[in-house]
Amino acid sequence: MxxxxxxxxxxxxxxxxxxxxxxxxxxxxxxxxxxxxxxxxxxxxxxxxDRLPSRRARIRSTRGMPPAEQALAIARIVGHLPQELRDTAYGTASPLGEAAIERIALKARPVRR
CATH class of the missing domain: 1.20.5 (Single alpha-helices involved in coiled-coils or other helix-helix interfaces)
Known part of the structure; x- marks a missing residue:
């Protein structure tokens, strides 16, 4: 066939x-x-x-918070609490100004995981 x-x-x-x-x-x-x-x-x-806001924008969004809360919010953003902010975060020293806290946060290196 x-x-x-x-x-x-x-x-x-x-x-x-x-x-x-x-x-x-x-x-x-x-x-x-x-x-x-x-x-x-x-x-x-x-x-x-969705794109996440930049690290700088997230740090800038902490403006207006009380200094101790701002330091802890920055610790969450950066991944660790910078040494310069420890006294401010725990309330053992006079609080730093917002500009100083932002400057310290921007200098801090983020933790790599």
Missing amino acids: TQAELIAALPEGRLPPYLMQLRAADLLMLFGVGLVLAALLASLLMPFL
């Missing part, structure tokens, strides 16, 4: 031939489904793709 005879002996498909062809409406529907899936995927991934 040749290949042509084998193909001719196969039963016809169950669907009519006009359903086996992709038309413009089908392609448009597939494109729309793709857009909906892309929007859904983007909305699910958006929280993971």
Whole structure:
């Protein structure tokens, strides 16, 4: 049996031939489904793709806090409490000004994990 005879002996498909062809409406529907899936995927991934504020911006956001709280907030940002801020954080010395605390925090090296 040749290949042509084998193909001719196969039963016809169950669907009519006009359903086996992709038309413009089908392609448009597939494109729309793709857009909906892309929007859904983007909305699910958006929280993971947001950029964190810079270290400088996070340190700047501590302005206005009481000195002890500001020192501890900076310790959370930097990853450790800089030596110069320990007395301020624990209230054992007179509190430093906001500008001095920010300057110390910006000089401190972040902890690498």
